[in-house]
Amino acid sequence: xxxxSVAVLLSVLVVLAGCSGVFGGSDESAETVTxxxxxxxxPTPTPMPELAPGVTKxxxxxxxxxxxxxxxxxxxxxxxxxxxxxxxxxxxSAILQTTGTLRVGATGAVRYVSNRSGxxxxxxxxxxxxxxxxxxxxxxxxxxxxxxxxxxxxxxxPGRRTGMQFALGTLPTILGALDTGNTTITDRRSENGTTLxxxxxxxxxxxxxxTSVRLLVDSRGVVREYSTVRQAPASSAVTKSIxxxxxxxxxxxxxxxxxxxxxxAKNRTTPTADGQNRTVG
Numbered sequence: 001x002x003x004x005s006v007a008v009l010l011s012v013l014v015v016l017a018g019c020s021g022v023f024g025g026s027d028e029s030a031e032t033v034t035x036x037x038x039x040x041x042x043p044t045p046t047p048m049p050e051l052a053p054g055v056t057k058x059x060x061x062x063x064x065x066x067x068x069x070x071x072x073x074x075x076x077x078x079x080x081x082x083x084x085x086x087x088x089x090x091x092x093s094a095i096l097q098t099t100g101t102l103r104v105g106a107t108g109a110v111r112y113v114s115n116r117s118g119x120x121x122x123x124x125x126x127x128x129x130x131x132x133x134x135x136x137x138x139x140x141x142x143x144x145x146x147x148x149x150x151x152x153x154x155x156x157x158p159g160r161r162t163g164m165q166f167a168l169g170t171l172p173t174i175l176g177a178l179d180t181g182n183t184t185i186t187d188r189r190s191e192n193g194t195t196l197x198x199x200x201x202x203x204x205x206x207x208x209x210x211t212s213v214r215l216l217v218d219s220r221g222v223v224r225e226y227s228t229v230r231q232a233p234a235s236s237a238v239t240k241s242i243x244x245x246x247x248x249x250x251x252x253x254x255x256x257x258x259x260x261x262x263x264x265a266k267n268r269t270t271p272t273a274d275g276q277n278r279t280v281g
Contacts, residue, residue: 052220063180083245084244108137109258129146186200
């Protein structure tokens with residue numbers, strides 16, 4: 001089994017495909033035929049009413065509008081996001097499980113905690129962390145990683161990361177890769193005066209085959225929940241992977257406290273060739 005990289009590359013793919021038809025007529029006409037009058041003003045098609053930004057009764061038609069509404073709503077709000085991912089072997093057993101909790105305060109402070117478990121660590125002991133804690137304030141962030149062999153490392157990655165960047169995660173990638181011609185609204189319900197829509201869809205097979213997506217979107221364009229299920233050939237080490245993300249405690253999440261180890265990380269990190277500051281505890 002190949003090693004899983006500790007660093008998570010979050011790329012934003014917002015590539016929307018569309019097509020349009022061009023209809024024209026011949027400039028030639030038979031001498032014995034008198035052309036009928038052609039109206040100069042054609043009726044404008046009535047746009048499909050939106051249930052949420054980028055969402056109509058046909059499904060998600062404009063992923064960019066949806067992600068923009070989601071981002072705009074969460075800006076300057078506190079919230080908590082819970083996530084989980086599971087990798088399954090051919091016999092259905094979980095070989096790697098990850099759970100994560102992201103807390104973002106209204107002032108921008110961020111704390112993320114992720115725990116990993118499963119028999120995968122028996123073969124990759126020491127190469128991937130069992131626990132990751134990240135803390136950020138004013139864009140600067142620090143990461144603590146703990147491995148199965150007891151080793152702890154600290155890093156101060158270059159660049160700046162905001163709470164919104166942490167929160168968006170892979171959502172822009174998922175929405176950008178959706179097959180917009182294959183999304184449907186399967187259910188709707190009302191919650192505290194807001195309508196919620198369950199949307200099912202698939203990822204464009206040219207980008208990632210055999211991957212289904214399910215989202216819970218409210219009428220303001222906030223993606224409350226989203227999950228993916230990816231199937232792989234039975235001969236693969238991982239035949240099925242499931243990810244789930246859920247947004248909770250909007251406007252009621254308190255300011256995340258700075259972990260005590262951040263001071264240690266600041267004092268002990270040193271520059272490395274890969275551009276990160278890292279030390280081993």
